[in-house]
Amino acid sequence: MRVGIIGGGIGGLAAAYELGKRGHEAMVFEAAPQLGGLAGTFEVAGTRLEKFYKHIFVSDTDIIEYIHDLGLADRLQWIASSVGYFSRGKVYNFVTPLDLLRFDPISLPDRIRLGVVSLYLQRQADGIARYEGVTAAEWLRRYAGERNYAVVWEPLLRGKFGDSAPEVGMTWFWGKMRLRFGSRDKGMGRERLGYLLDSFGQIQDALVERVTRQGSRVFTGVRVRRVVVTGGRAAGLEVDHAGDRAGAPPAPSRYPCDAVIATVPSPVFLRLAPDLPTAYTERLQGRRYQAVMCLILVLKHPLTPIYWLNIGDTAIPFVAVIEQTNLIPPEHYQGKHIVYLSNYLAPDQPLYGMDADHLLEVYLPHLQKINPAFRREWIESYALFQDDAGQPIITTHYSHKIPDLRTPVPGLYLANTTQIYPEDRGQNYSIRLARRVVAMCEEDWAAASPVGLAARGQE
Ligand SMILES: Cc1cc2nc3c(=O)[nH]c(=O)nc-3n(C[C@H](O)[C@H](O)[C@H](O)COP(=O)(O)OP(=O)(O)OC[C@H]3O[C@@H](n4cnc5c(N)ncnc54)[C@H](O)[C@@H]3O)c2cc1C
Numbered sequence: 001m002r003v004g005i006i007g008g009g010i011g012g013l014a015a016a017y018e019l020g021k022r023g024h025e026a027m028v029f030e031a032a033p034q035l036g037g038l039a040g041t042f043e044v045a046g047t048r049l050e051k052f053y054k055h056i057f058v059s060d061t062d063i064i065e066y067i068h069d070l071g072l073a074d075r076l077q078w079i080a081s082s083v084g085y086f087s088r089g090k091v092y093n094f095v096t097p098l099d100l101l102r103f104d105p106i107s108l109p110d111r112i113r114l115g116v117v118s119l120y121l122q123r124q125a126d127g128i129a130r131y132e133g134v135t136a137a138e139w140l141r142r143y144a145g146e147r148n149y150a151v152v153w154e155p156l157l158r159g160k161f162g163d164s165a166p167e168v169g170m171t172w173f174w175g176k177m178r179l180r181f182g183s184r185d186k187g188m189g190r191e192r193l194g195y196l197l198d199s200f201g202q203i204q205d206a207l208v209e210r211v212t213r214q215g216s217r218v219f220t221g222v223r224v225r226r227v228v229v230t231g232g233r234a235a236g237l238e239v240d241h242a243g244d245r246a247g248a249p250p251a252p253s254r255y256p257c258d259a260v261i262a263t264v265p266s267p268v269f270l271r272l273a274p275d276l277p278t279a280y281t282e283r284l285q286g287r288r289y290q291a292v293m294c295l296i297l298v299l300k301h302p303l304t305p306i307y308w309l310n311i312g313d314t315a316i317p318f319v320a321v322i323e324q325t326n327l328i329p330p331e332h333y334q335g336k337h338i339v340y341l342s343n344y345l346a347p348d349q350p351l352y353g354m355d356a357d358h359l360l361e362v363y364l365p366h367l368q369k370i371n372p373a374f375r376r377e378w379i380e381s382y383a384l385f386q387d388d389a390g391q392p393i394i395t396t397h398y399s400h401k402i403p404d405l406r407t408p409v410p411g412l413y414l415a416n417t418t419q420i421y422p423e424d425r426g427q428n429y430s431i432r433l434a435r436r437v438v439a440m441c442e443e444d445w446a447a448a449s450p451v452g453l454a455a456r457g458q459e
Contacts, residue, residue, distance in 0.1 A: 009037025292390025
């Protein structure tokens with residue numbers, strides 16, 4: 001079977017690898033000049049770094065398996081992380097349960113209630129059945145209390161989902177709590193996070209090497225224009241070949257294949273596959289995303305002592321400060337301190353269109369609120385990365401709204417971040433999705449094609 005894959009992020013590359021393992025051929029088409037998508041990297045401070053901060057959790061078994069399989073286990077570090085919360089002009093540690101007791105923006109009874117509710121959620125195993133019908137806002141208000149909701153959770157939900165925050169399903173929230181507490185030693189101890197020294201980009205490099213050895217091909221700078229459907233089946237891909245590479249050799253613009261796996265965001269997929277029936281396209285249109293922007297600062301001095309600082313102050317125009325060098329020491333980055341200022345917003349918001357220089361001007365006054373000693377002169381360089389499809393908005397009853405991996409067009413499959421549930425999107429789940437979609441694709445092919453049937457008969 002020859003399969004065309006749209007998108008060279010971790011999902012597309014993993015799908016190619018899984019196909020190769022099963023003896024099939026893949027052709028991966030990535031529109032950008034570089035592979036990686038949301039897990040892409042860039043060069044900074046003598047090494048590579050993710051454009052959008054990255055770590056993994058102890059429960060991320062699929063990616064951990066890949067790391068071992070690809071010979072990268074010696075690069076994987078498990079590090080005790082530090083989490084904090086910025087509220088009312090102060091940075092609060094949230095590393096141990098005792099820190100919660102010191103969180104004075106809420107009363108002592110509220111702190112205890114917050115701790116009990118967090119522990120309760122972490123212990124629930126069946127979050128889909130329990131929480132699908134209720135929004136996070138409704139549930140948290142009722143059980144964690146109005147004050148806890150207003151001070152702690154609402155700013156975070158608003159920061160991540162903007163005006164869509166009131167619609168976010170409780171199942172999404174439960175999944176997040178379970179994941180983060182699950183990565184803590186013995187449930188409530190310190191959180192341990194995994195990082196691949198010199199970046200997760202090495203997984204992509206190793207996958208390309210394996211995939212190429214398996215006889216498949218990976219193209220960058222090749223944008224898929226359309227999924228070709230012949231006789232009602234996906235039969236190939238039409239591409240804009242190396243449109244932006246001057247002097248590139250002429251190449252075919254149509255690639256025939258037996259099946260197509262798209263890993264692109266749903267709005268892109270809708271443009272590429274116009275032959276889909278309305279019932280399916282309505283599902284795709286119904287899935288919305290928050291855009292993401294990360295401004296990365298390379299500093300002479302640390303901004304905070306914390307790796308992951310949630311911002312619980314709606315006057316600050318970013319939602320989290322993630323200080324990479326409080327997870328991986330600055331020595332690994334030529335002694336520099338690396339900070340992500342992370343923001344999620346609706347793509348039509350004015351901030352989203354801003355370039356790095358202007359955005360920095362907007363953010364600068366707020367950095368001093370977090371660390372009054374901070375000076376502009378600390379900044380050695382900065383870079384901005386953004387993406388329209390940073391975070392799918394997970395609403396109530398989401399399990400009934402997920403578009404099927406198997407589209408109604410035979411031979412055409414979709415595997416993107418909107419189909420990850422109840423967990424939040426992550427590299428681990430893109431790999432897991434790739435494994436599922438490849439198994440499905442092979443099963444259908446074996447059922448439909450005489451060659452496939454013969455191959456199956458020989459097993
Ligand atoms: C801010 C942020 C923080 C995150 N933190 C973590 C974390 O800590 N840990 C973790 O594991 N994960 C994290 N993630 C999630 C992780 O990055 C994603 O889940 C994963 O990278 C998605 O991979 P994908 O291949 O499914 O999609 P994508 O990476 O979106 O890949 C899709 C690819 O398709 C390409 N494409 C689009 N249109 C076309 C076209 N017409 N033709 C060809 N190619 C096309 C795009 O350029 C892109 O490369 C984070 C994501 C964000 C945004």
